[in-house]
Amino acid sequence: MPTHPMRFQRLGEPGFEIPVVSDGETSWDLRPLTADIDGAFLAADGLAAAERAALAGELPVIDSTGMRIGAPIARPSAVICIGMNYAAHARESGSEPPTDIVVFYKHPNTVVGPNDTVLVPPGSVTTDWEVELAAVIGRRARYLASPAEALAHIAGFTVANDVSEREYQLQRSLGQWSKGKSFETFNPLGPWLVPTAQVGDGSGLGIWSRVNGEPRQSSTTSDLIFGVAEIVYRLSQFMVLEPGDLINTGTPEGVGLSGRFPYLAPGDVVELGIDGLGEQRTTVRAAD
Structure with a gap:
């Protein structure tokens, strides 16, 4: 279960980043909820939904060891x-x-x-x-x-x-x-x-x-x-x-x-x- 405030990240090689939410100790894969941390996800109150899903144990854990850290949002429109x-x-x-x-x-x-x-x-x-x-x-x-x-x-x-x-x-x-x-x-x-x-x-x-x-x-x-x-x-x-x-x-x-x-x-x-x-x-x- 998450024990610290939740933060968001995108991990993986350029163009193939995986959206994740993390409490600093464990990272959860957000792909059951969204393909990316983009405008549509944010507009749908996706950050709060992701936190709820992680707290409920509804997201798979991902091992982020050694993964490149991408920009935390998908390419912005501006x-x-x-x-x-x-x-x-x-x-x-x-x-x-x-x-x-x-x-x-x-x-x-x-x-x-x-x-x-x-x-x-x-x-x-x-x-x-x-x-x-x-x-x-x-x-x-x-x-x-x-x-x-x-x-x-x-x-x-x-x-x-x-x-x-x-x-x-x-x-x-x-x-x-x-x-x-x-x-x-x-x-x-x-x-x-x-x-x-x-x-x-x-x-x-x-x-x-x-x-x-x-x-x-x-x-x-x-x-x-x-x-x-x-x-x-x-x-x-x-x-x-x-x-x-x-x-x-x-x-x-x-x-x-x-x-x-x-x-x-x-x-x-x-x-x-x-x-x-x-x-x-x-x-x-x-x-x-």
Whole structure:
């Protein structure tokens, strides 16, 4: 019987991941309930149904030993990102903290597993790391009346690395940040999807990163300029958020763009994590 809070994961080789629910000691196969952890599953309140099924002994146990950890959600229909959402990071980027949310997009195929390789684009010398709290939409959200409504539309939270190529983002962007954000492998995600009921509004969580074992970022999600509920509320005023959509909520100070640290190079190891949501460890190599 489960003894700890339940978390969700996808295990197996790329394109063949198995959806599972785990209490940290035992993992249960979700395939009797769903083919994947996707928007349809989330919209049908699948996380709660999966927990009930595991508690009732209705799911087969799966041995996860040695299995690759995939992104905890299937390829999202949208990856929506919030920029400059920690005041200190805005300043290290050369900007004042914004008075409204800064929004950009990543191609959904940037999403990979939390320990998968990050590929530096050919010729890049300004590839950067960004640890971020990520929210996954569970219910369709449009024209919400207030931030207070927003949490009910979030299925859960996970860890993202919003990998960025700064030359394409800033010098070659013509104002369109997405150009530096959508290279392959540029959104390691996971390891877990943790239901909102266990996380609350996403505030008060320690958030950190290291490169080659050396500290880079260290902050708390309480330092977000716009909290997660406020972000979802504001986004819903000008777009419809669909179940399975991924929202990266911004990164703290301590990235390569600050000039205080070297950018990523082949052979580097990036580790990052958020309290209660797990940790990532990715190795950097040059793209073929």
